[in-house]
Amino acid sequence: MSTSSTIVHRILLPSAIGVIAALSILLWAPEWVIPQTPQPIFDAPTVINAEPQADTMRAQGPVSYADAVDIAAPAVVNIYTRKIVQRKTHPMLNDPYFKRFFRNSPESSERMQSSLGSGVIMAGNGYILTNNHVIDGADEIVVSLRDGRDASATVVGTDPEADLAVLRIELDNIPHIRVASERSLAVGDVVLAIGNPFGVGQTVTMGIVSATGRNQLGLNTYEDYIQTDAAINPGNSGGALVNAYGELVGLNTAIFSQSGGSEGIGFAIPSEVATRSLMDIATHGTTIRGWLGIEVQEATPALIDVLGLPKELTGLIVTGIFPDGPAEQAGLAAGDILVGINGKNTSDARNAMNIIAALRPGDRIDIEYIRSGETQSTRAIAGQRQQKGSKE
CATH class of the missing domain: 2.40.10.10 (Trypsin-like serine proteases)
Structure with missing residues (x-):
C-alpha cells in the first residue's frame, strides 16, 4: 500500500464511523440533538368566533343619553315650600311678671322654614306627582319649571301610606312626561x-x-x-x-x-x-285600596315550632279578624294559616299586603289556608281600606 493510500484510509475511516454514529443517534434518540418545545402546564383554550350574535344579545346602550334627557327633563320641576313654625321659647317668657323685662327686645314666636324637592308633571292640565314628605305641612308651595316659569301649586290630595302627593298648577303649554x-x-x-x-x-x-x-x-x-x-x-x-x-x-x-x-x-x-x-x-280625592280585614304574623320557624306545625310550612298566621269584615264574612278565623292569595304565595306579610291593596273594592279574593292541619279554600270580596293602620 502506498503512502498516499494510507493517508486517505486514515482520514475516511473515522469520518465514516462518525456519520454512521450520527445517523444512529438521529434514528434512535433524536431528543439528544433536536431541541424540544416546552409543553404548556395547561391546555390553551379553544378560540371560538367572539363576534356577538345579534339574535341572542340584548341591545347595547348608546354612547349618549342626551335624547332621553331632552324628552324627560322639561317635565321635571323644582319644588320650593315654606312653612311657618312656632319658635321654641323658655316657659318663663310666658309669665307676665318676667315678660316686662324683655319689652325692649320683642321676638316673634314664629319663623319661616323653607325646604326643597322635586316633582314630575304627569299631564298637560298641570297635575304633578311628588313625595308627600316634600310638601307635608307646607303653607306655600312654588313650582319652578325648567323653562324658567314659576307657579303656585295647590295640593289636590295626598297618600301618606305610600309617601305620594298630587299637586296642580295653572299654566299654559305645560310639558308632561x-x-x-x-x-x-x-x-x-x-x-x-x-x-x-x-x-x-x-x-x-x-x-x-x-x-x-x-x-x-x-x-x-x-x-x-x-x-x-x-x-x-x-x-x-x-x-x-x-x-x-x-x-x-x-x-x-x-x-x-x-x-x-x-x-x-x-x-x-x-x-x-x-x-x-x-x-x-x-x-x-283619595287613594282606593283593597281591604280584607285581618291582622297577620309571618309563620317564622320559632313560631311554627311553638305551635307544633310542620317545619316546612310557610304562610301567614291570622292573629286578628275585623268584625263583619270581608275575611270574617268569608269564614276565616284567628289561627288560620294563609298559604295563598289569588294564586300567589303569602309567606311574606308585606307582599300579601301589596297584593290586597292592589285590588279594588268588590274584587274577588281567592284564599287558600290551613286549619287544623287541613288545607281549605274560600273566597272573599275585597272591601275598601278607610284609614291608616296595620289591618288588611
Missing part, C-alpha cells in the same frame, strides 16, 4: 335620576336598576321600591327616574346612607304605583 309600560323594568337596565339635589338646579345622574320589589325598609306602610345606584341626594325626592328612552319608570323617594349623601343605594316608587295613586286622587 311619558310613562313606561307597566312592569317593563329589569335588573341591569340603565336609568337616569332627574331632580334638584341640594338646590343646585336640575341635575341628571345615571345608574342601573339594582333590584326591584324592595320592601321591609320601614319607610312607609306600602313598600314596593325600585333600587338603583344612580346618585340620589336630598332635593331629589319626588323627581323622575327614567329609562334610556326618557320614559318614567319611578319616582325617586329615599336613600340608604350613613353620611347623608348618596352611597349608591337609592329607592324609587314604581311609576305604575304612583300613576294609580294619581288617578285615584284626581278622580276620588
